[in-house]
Amino acid sequence: MGRPSNSEERRGQIVDGLLEVMARQGYAQATIAAIGKAAGLTPGLLHYHFETKQDILVALVERLTGALALRVQRRLEAAGDAPRARLHAFLDAYVAMGEDADPRAVAAWVVVGAEAVREPQVRALYTQAVGETLRQLRELLGECLRDEGRGTRQVGRMAAGLLSAIEGAYRVSAAAPGVLPEGFAAPTLRRMADGMLDAEERT
Amino acid sequence: MGRPSNSEERRGQIVDGLLEVMARQGYAQATIAAIGKAAGLTPGLLHYHFETKQDILVALVERLTGALALRVQRRLEAAGDAPRARLHAFLDAYVAMGEDADPRAVAAWVVVGAEAVREPQVRALYTQAVGETLRQLRELLGECLRDEGRGTRQVGRMAAGLLSAIEGAYRVSAAAPGVLPEGFAAPTLRRMADGMLDAEERT
Numbered sequence: 099m100g101r102p103s104n105s106e107e108r109r110g111q112i113v114d115g116l117l118e119v120m121a122r123q124g125y126a127q128a129t130i131a132a133i134g135k136a137a138g139l140t141p142g143l144l145h146y147h148f149e150t151k152q153d154i155l156v157a158l159v160e161r162l163t164g165a166l167a168l169r170v171q172r173r174l175e176a177a178g179d180a181p182r183a184r185l186h187a188f189l190d191a192y193v194a195m196g197e198d199a200d201p202r203a204v205a206a207w208v209v210v211g212a213e214a215v216r217e218p219q220v221r222a223l224y225t226q227a228v229g230e231t232l233r234q235l236r237e238l239l240g241e242c243l244r245d246e247g248r249g250t251r252q253v254g255r256m257a258a259g260l261l262s263a264i265e266g267a268y269r270v271s272a273a274a275p276g277v278l279p280e281g282f283a284a285p286t287l288r289r290m291a292d293g294m295l296d297a298e299e300r301t
Numbered sequence: 302m303g304r305p306s307n308s309e310e311r312r313g314q315i316v317d318g319l320l321e322v323m324a325r326q327g328y329a330q331a332t333i334a335a336i337g338k339a340a341g342l343t344p345g346l347l348h349y350h351f352e353t354k355q356d357i358l359v360a361l362v363e364r365l366t367g368a369l370a371l372r373v374q375r376r377l378e379a380a381g382d383a384p385r386a387r388l389h390a391f392l393d394a395y396v397a398m399g400e401d402a403d404p405r406a407v408a409a410w411v412v413v414g415a416e417a418v419r420e421p422q423v424r425a426l427y428t429q430a431v432g433e434t435l436r437q438l439r440e441l442l443g444e445c446l447r448d449e450g451r452g453t454r455q456v457g458r459m460a461a462g463l464l465s466a467i468e469g470a471y472r473v474s475a476a477a478p479g480v481l482p483e484g485f486a487a488p489t490l491r492r493m494a495d496g497m498l499d500a501e502e503r504t
Contacts, residue, residue, distance in 0.1 A: 121418070121419060122419060123327075123329065123419075124326075124327045124329075124419075126326065126327075127330075205418075208418055209418060209419075211415075211472055211476045212414075212415030212416075212418055212476075213415075214476035214477065215324070215408075215411055215412060215415055215475050215476050216324060216325060216326075216327075216412075221476060221477065224476055224477055225476075225477035225479075225480060228473055228476075228477050228480055229477070229480050232480060232481075252492075254482050254485070255482060255485045255488065255489045255492075256489070256492075258470075258481045258482055258485045258486075258489060259466060259485070259486075259489035259490070259492070259493055261469070261473060261481070262465075262466045262467075262469035262470040262472075262473055262481070262486070262489075263462060263465045263466040263469055263493075264465075264469065265469035265472050265473050266464070266465035266466055266467065266468035266469025266470070266471075266472060267461075267465040267469070268469075269414055269465075269468050269469060269472050270431055270464060270465055270468050272418050273414045273415075273417035273418050273424060273427055273428075273431075274417065274424065274427055274428035274431050274432070275428075276428075277428055277431055277432050277435060278435075278461045278464070278465070279457050279458060279461055282457070282458045282461045282462070283461075283462075283465070285458065286458045286459070286461060286462035286465075286497075287462070289455075289458075289459075289462070289496070289497050289500060290462055290466075290493045290496065290497060292496070292500065293492070293493065293495070293496015293497050293499065293500055294489075294492050294493060294496050296496065296499075296500075297492060297495065297496055297499075
């Protein structure tokens with residue numbers, strides 16, 4: 099008790115509780131009582147750490163996007179300066195099943211996107227997160243195109259295509275396990291990106 | 302009353318009712334009473350036309366995949382014999398917003414995929430449908446590769462990448478409306494497919 103880490107640990111347990119209830123029943127059914135039960139904590143303790151259910155959701159999305167941002171940063175640093183290597187590292191960070199990957203986080207992200215279809219609060223957080231991913235993809239693709247002296251007119255469509263392929267690989271993996279060939283995503287996303295880049299004429 | 306079409310009309314109303322309740326509350330919460338209320342029909346009439354809730358779900362998935370199969374068939378017929386034109390026509394049929402497209406069906410399909418994450422009955426139907434799409438994509442991509450004398454070793458990964466991009470474009474459009482550039486999907490899927498095909502060496 100009283101250690102600085104105790105509050106973070108409790109908040110983590112509560113976020114896990116929301117995740118478990120959402121995956122089973124959806125966000126609308128995730129009452130404070132149900133989240134507390136899943137977390138093994140009293141509703142009073144939940145209210146001590148979070149004012150509302152939406153605050154727990156914000157903490158969940160922050161945890162998922164924060165862990166991904168850290169993985170992206172590490173892989174970009176390891177990739178060096180070449181624009182295509184940086185783009186490949188970014189795509190790998192999203193879909194590769196390396197040692198620093200987290201299959202549970204992927205499943206959680208699929209549930210967040212699924213709930214975004216019907217819950218405006220979830221939708222706002224999901225929209226912000228995919229909008230940020232799209233912005234980063236546009237930037238990395240733009241670096242490749244400029245570096246190679248190619249036109250950048252299609253950069254928005256290319257970024258949208260790669261974002262769709264990432265989100266779709268998550269969706270199909272979670273909703274129809276076993277249908278997609280194992281380990282296909284990282285090499286295939288690189289091929290898609292390279293194929294679109296190579297097709298742009300040099301100016 | 303008594304016309305052959307009356308039963309089909311009633312069944313259609315009931316399927317619409319399930320769709321509306323699923324989109325709002327999810328499949329688990331779609332009771333026969335709730336579906337009946339949304340359809341404006343009595344529970345007794347629902348039980349006359351469908352034995353169980355799952356039978357209504359089967360009819361819903363059949364309607365969505367049946368309408369798509371018809372659109373695919375028409376566009377493939379119009380595309381002629383060239384393998385790349387056939388592949389492009391197939392991709393267009395899935396994502397293009399032509400006169401024969403149906404935005405409401407796309408939204409419904411996103412909900413079906415979202416429910417597949419947590420409902421085994423929905424998952425089985427979703428898995429079957431995406432498995433069939435994957436099979437068709439492999440066939441069309443294989444035709445292109447063989448026609449151009451290219452290796453077919455990557456055909457499974459290519460098909461998985463395009464299926465992911467299709468399902469992801471649906472997911473992001475429904476869960477984060479306005480984030481993806483309008484009309485990006487059809488031309489971008491063609492570019493992704495062509496880029497991957499062109500990268501395969503001629504044997």
